[in-house]
Amino acid sequence: MKRIIAPLAGALITLSLAPFHYWPLAIVAMAALAWCLDDCTAKEGFLRGWLFGSASFLAGVSWIYVAMYVYGNTSALLSALMTILFCLGLGLVTGLFAYVYNRWLRDGKGGRLLGFAAAWVIFEWFRGWFLTGFPWLYLGYSQLETPLSGWAPVVGVYGLSFVVALSGAAVSHLLTTKHRTSRWLPIAGCIALFGLGASLKTIEWTQATQQPPLRIGAVQSNITQEKKWAYSHYWDTLELYDVTSEQLWPQVDVVIWPEAAIPALYRNAETFFDYIRERAAASNTALITGVPTKQGDDIYNSAMVINGGEGLYHKQRLVPFGEYVPLGSLLRGLIGFFDLPMSSFSRGDADQRPLSAKGWQFAPSICYEIVYPNLVARGARDADVLFTISNDAWFGDSIGPAQHMQMAQMRALENGRELIRVTSTGITAIVDHRGHITTRIPSFTHTTMTGEVNARSGRTPFNYAQSTPIIALCFALALTALRRRPQQGS
Numbered sequence: 231m232k233r234i235i236a237p238l239a240g241a242l243i244t245l246s247l248a249p250f251h252y253w254p255l256a257i258v259a260m261a262a263l264a265w266c267l268d269d270c271t272a273k274e275g276f277l278r279g280w281l282f283g284s285a286s287f288l289a290g291v292s293w294i295y296v297a298m299y300v301y302g303n304t305s306a307l308l309s310a311l312m313t314i315l316f317c318l319g320l321g322l323v324t325g326l327f328a329y330v331y332n333r334w335l336r337d338g339k340g341g342r343l344l345g346f347a348a349a350w351v352i353f354e355w356f357r358g359w360f361l362t363g364f365p366w367l368y369l370g371y372s373q374l375e376t377p378l379s380g381w382a383p384v385v386g387v388y389g390l391s392f393v394v395a396l397s398g399a400a401v402s403h404l405l406t407t408k409h410r411t412s413r414w415l416p417i418a419g420c421i422a423l424f425g426l427g428a429s430l431k432t433i434e435w436t437q438a439t440q441q442p443p444l445r446i447g448a449v450q451s452n453i454t455q456e457k458k459w460a461y462s463h464y465w466d467t468l469e470l471y472d473v474t475s476e477q478l479w480p481q482v483d484v485v486i487w488p489e490a491a492i493p494a495l496y497r498n499a500e501t502f503f504d505y506i507r508e509r510a511a512a513s514n515t516a517l518i519t520g521v522p523t524k525q526g527d528d529i530y531n532s533a534m535v536i537n538g539g540e541g542l543y544h545k546q547r548l549v550p551f552g553e554y555v556p557l558g559s560l561l562r563g564l565i566g567f568f569d570l571p572m573s574s575f576s577r578g579d580a581d582q583r584p585l586s587a588k589g590w591q592f593a594p595s596i597c598y599e600i601v602y603p604n605l606v607a608r609g610a611r612d613a614d615v616l617f618t619i620s621n622d623a624w625f626g627d628s629i630g631p632a633q634h635m636q637m638a639q640m641r642a643l644e645n646g647r648e649l650i651r652v653t654s655t656g657i658t659a660i661v662d663h664r665g666h667i668t669t670r671i672p673s674f675t676h677t678t679m680t681g682e683v684n685a686r687s688g689r690t691p692f693n694y695a696q697s698t699p700i701i702a703l704c705f706a707l708a709l710t711a712l713r714r715r716p717q718q719g720s
Contacts, residue, residue, distance in 0.1 A: 386696070490522055
């Protein structure tokens, strides 16, 4: 029976996240997982954990099929097969968590509670960097709008994941233990963590500066992915951004275009950018855009200040198979998905400076980069405001854009900075320093967004230390719970 309950519980994680926001289901899912692992060998635990994780990803990242089938020139059958294999592969990480927990931690000191939560976070962290990382569907994102979110500027999304996992283990403990004295103590501790989180939400970790608000204009082009890189639509794309921006130049201080807004290398579209620079300069407006650039033999996915400042940022975290193809010499040509336009980008250097526009420092993140907590925190150190540009057309009309937006909101909350998000099809929005969306325009619409952002100074505890303290704590708790003797028959 538990082999059936495990995947059903894993699917609940998706419902706890955007766009559904049934946040208690994250705790229910972890309670069910803890219960499923309560009475089995390590090998059986691996199977149940793998079923849990695979179902979670099959439900939560179904948008991969959309990217491959609708936009990746791959057949429906092969797209479905590759999506399933990808999710089953990711499920192995959860299976490994369950194996380690059952074999070495479960019956150790505090293992069924603190050991369970610590091991879960360690494997979330592992998934965030192993083989370039896939830091999606973290438990902590489900708590963006709950009292627990007060912890985000202190311990980040991994800290929230820890409390969610601990709460699930506490619920399982309450329902299974027969000791009246101890059964309620873990629940009481978790309630206290939620209460303290509510108190932490009242603290202003960063402060608004005396600078007047900056007026922001964004262009959401709503150009479909199949048209974006088609040369027959190239001149229409240039005209769209030119005409649409005309209504923004007189109204705002900075105009932002999305990722790879102009589907050509900067050097090949330089005449157009010279013209646009003159249009922006005529109204004393800054312009920031995403555009592919080339230096030597390297091509970068970049963000550039065209007018009203300076700066060029090259994307550091590239999407496997989307922006670069591992083992490209072997894989290219096999299926259309391995030959997508602009899938040969080079990686930008670490610790690049923020972009400067109208005297403000903008910490850039391009698309996938916004899901990496430490990367964004490093960029936010010297920035007045965060901004991220993306081409979420790859997601289609799926749950992907809502999940992506939720992760961007968490980055604003973790760093105590307002955030501007500009995408080609949506979600285009402005987020305040508490992670709340203050301005948003409809998705899948060719339109513009105008709004204001405020510069903030100071740094949150998370921005100073990033994820190091919570990961170190989890390793310490796991070592404390470590059993000295392996479980027999495992």
